[in-house]
Amino acid sequence: MKEEEIIATENIIKLASLIAGKPVSSGQQLNVKSPYDGRLVGTVELATLSHTNAAIETALKGGSVPNRYERYTILDKARTLLLERKEEFAQLITAESGLCIAESNYEIGRAHDVLLFAAIECLKDNGQIYSCDISPNGKQRKIFTTYEPLKLAVAITPFNHPLNQVAHKIAPALAAGTPVILKPSEKTPLTAIRFVELLYEAGLPPHMLSVLLGDTKEVAEILVQDARIDVVSFTGSVAVGKMIAKTAGYKKIILELGGNDPLIVLEDADLELAVELAAEGSFRNSGQRCTAVKRILVQESIVEAFTTRFVEKAKEYTCGDPADPETKVGTVIDEQSAIYLENVIQKAVNQGAKVLLGGKRTGALLEPTVITAVPRDAQMVMQESFGPLAPILKFKDIDDAIELANSTAFGLSSGIITNNMGHAIRFVKELKVGTVNINEVPGYRIENSPFGGIKDSGLGIKEGVIEAIKCFSYMKTFSMPW
Template sequence: MTTTSTPHRDSAGFRAESLRIGGERVRRERTLDVFNPYTNERVGAVPLASVDDVREAFRIGHAYRSMLSRYERASILQRACALLRARADEGAAIITMESGLCRKDALYEIGRVADVLTFGATEALRDDGQVFSCDLTAHGKKRKVITLREPLLGVITAITPFNHPMNQVAHKVVPSIATNNRMVLKPSEKVPLSAFYLADILYEAGLPPEMFQVVTGDPREIADELITNAQVDLVTFTGGVAIGKYIAAKAGYRRIVLELGGNDPLIVMEDADLDRASDLAVQGSYKNSGQRCTAVKRMLVHKDVASEFTQRVVEKTKRWKHGDPADANNDMGTVIDEAAARRFELLVEEAVAQGARLLVGNRREGALYSPTVLDNVRPEMTVVREETFGPVSPIIRFGSIDEAIAISNGTAYGLSSGICTDRMDYATRFANELKVGTVNVWEVPGYRIELTPFGGIKDSGLGYKEGVQEAIKSFTNGKTFTMPWG
């Protein structure tokens, strides 16, 4: 974290931001700099909120009661979607300049955010209540039970990570709007500009500003207030395991939704189409610079096909263009910062020292880190035992489906998986026996649409799901209403 006291070259598109509290743009003397990981230019500065700023946001949010109809909520989300699509190039440029994600990935993310807005609008219109007849047994009566979903009494705290600067925010705020809740967001201090951009689009679309406020700052100063404030009913967090467990220990008697890390395998069986499987391997490893909780973190490959599969992965990795994130021809930009790139470099060097073979990559220049393939990796090596959150493809060989399942389940994580096989007996065993939240056959571990349930178990989360429909359930209180009938 760097403050503006350090001189630095500013970019042409420099953005000086303000807190969004109660419809006001609030400036503070202390600010936090945001840097382009590729150019090292200062691309923005955001205020360092105080604890009092956070408390004021909660006070405003808690005092506000939204009376927006379903139609009005849906209309706001639909208008926001139209505005974002019309400004896709501008929004993508902000994502790229603050995160180092390549132009292709940034534009894809804008499309995903638009999908979240669309699904949120649809769900806002859906009456999700149920009706139960009570005369079903000898003890029943002629009554009906009707279920309702209502917004929370308190405010939602949302804390988002750096890897999808805008889409992670959308997955928090859109279900909140769809359910008439009030939310205070603290985006990652590394990529806050995208969050402010989306907030302004939502305000322009007609969202009452009390329903969504944005504060930026030093987590060491404001995190505890975000978690423990008496006016907070729910904390929803996406990020690292250590911070997630800290939140769980600190939150007390309030709901928490944690979407944490992953160590996701792509499992390639001996019957797999290796060209198709290697395509998935490369895309799953390097899209978004490998910075996805659902990226391919481990390639588990049957020994009978491992050599040919590995050769194909190496060939396709060499063709994966990486470099300047703003170059529309590049397939990959930088990772989030130089410290992250240096960590990947050291993890690969450690694995090589322990017997792994470096086949391509492990070249670093600042935050630019090349796509990397490692063969002869063993499950106990740090590069696959822990979550390597970058463009590294470690290949582990196995001899049977029993061994593949054991290796896959042999980590602390349980988020997602991808399976390459045409055998139904294999597919059903993986579906039943992998200890993860998602099993995708002939897809990367990260495949989903923005509507569907998403989340993990073990150190990947508490089992609560994201995705628009499931988040709406988490963000509401259930109520039953009964009345005489007939």
């Protein structure tokens, strides 16, 4: 064996599904390969049906739930450990997802904030007090509310944010005192398992957290359908989310699904700002965000000026080796996804659209692509295109813009670029979405603010640390003479 082959073999990460901290043994392995060069990054020992049942039983048998201060200490320690291992986690995210190293570092910063805000919430009393003597029928009593942990939660996470999506589900659940079984994406499981190990190291009692990967029928479907599970929190595709809604049974369901988010540029907009936000929203994270800019809607009086500037800005988003610090756009998750996006572009071109920049594919790399004259019924407009595509559509007036923005099945986020407060308020009121950001990308938020969509983007239940803690709890009321 050549020296470079020995080094490559030594660098392969060997992990396993974990039941309360203990690795499973099944003889079945998942190989995780780099989307960029196809090298083997790591392996994961898969769980079977018996392991899934064992994880549920172990969590329910459990042990004592850490008190609020203990939960704070664990999450805060995890935050510190994550910062200490920032480079290690960033390299792992890039290796298994193909995201450029700059995006991986950014994601670690976001996950740090999730842990920080979840830890802070542990130190707050989120109960309320109601005086009962406020009506003629009242009494000299007070009603108090308190939040209690649920028995067991299941978290199912996608590939596009291998660390932050995991943190966004696990940290609020643990802050609530609710045990969790995590089922991460089989495309990016290594980061998720390493994060679970980090939480154990931070002092988390093992019975509070397990992580499983395996055949869908033996792991994910069982976790979704088991009556002993109190809540399923899922982020992923619309099709899978709707299937979960049909099959989960009598339990809480949190669905954060796809997006087809517009960036709407009015003729009074600051064009420089509009161009910058359009590029950042379309190309960051290789366009693989549910809140990425999927449609750029520009008022017809400025569409030519905007397009000229936007093409020049898009040229700055270099595509290539995700491990290179100079790369701004890495791969999409795999070659199959890149081929799908390539076909979506070609279908739009066949309908009359024009590719002004990019559009070329090399394996899982797809160049940032600017497309104009895109028909309103094109596939890339009506459906979610999960990649670095920037279709430009023009609109006549505000009525037309609102109708166009609301014309798809999705309702997650939106961004409006305008200097007219009256116009801004109208968009806030009339867009059928969960978020409207003025002079900002659709995806802007902080990690503890409410987040979620309507229509095919979700059931309207909000995530974000504070809302998620409520979802992973139940409210109990009690009253006393006063």
